[in-house]
Amino acid sequence: MARMIALLGVLFLTVSMAGARSWPTANKARLITHGKYLVTRVAMCGDCHSPRNQQGKDIPGRELQGSVLEFHPLHPVPGWVAVTPPIAGLEGWTRSQAVHFLMTGLDRSNKHPSPPMPPYRLSHHDAEAVVAYLKSLPAH
16 A cells, blocks of 8 residues: 555656646747737737738738838828838847837837837736747747
8 A cells, every 4th residue: 555655656746747847838838829819910010010912911931020111101200110120039139128118118228119119018928928929930
């Protein structure tokens, strides 16, 4: 009986440790999935940050790689940008810088983004998810 209890204890410990090691990977995958949803379905980042072909469709393989804006304001807007930067991979941004940007609306220089980029005020969880997704994409 003692051997059975010891065996069950070892089995329980082994399963617990294996689960603990796989949890961060599963959690990261869920975070990336949530970030993809926010980027592609809520914030619609590709509308500005992805180039389009003559039919107005995303160019495969160029998603979130920056683009010439296809729209402009009817009246002058100070600071309006005509070309959006690539955001796939978030090259040049640390995770914490990008999370701060998405939570506060302030970039690495503590300035608001140039229009038409809105100064997002995401929750910490949502900002982490967006950054995890964008960092998971290849930068070109």
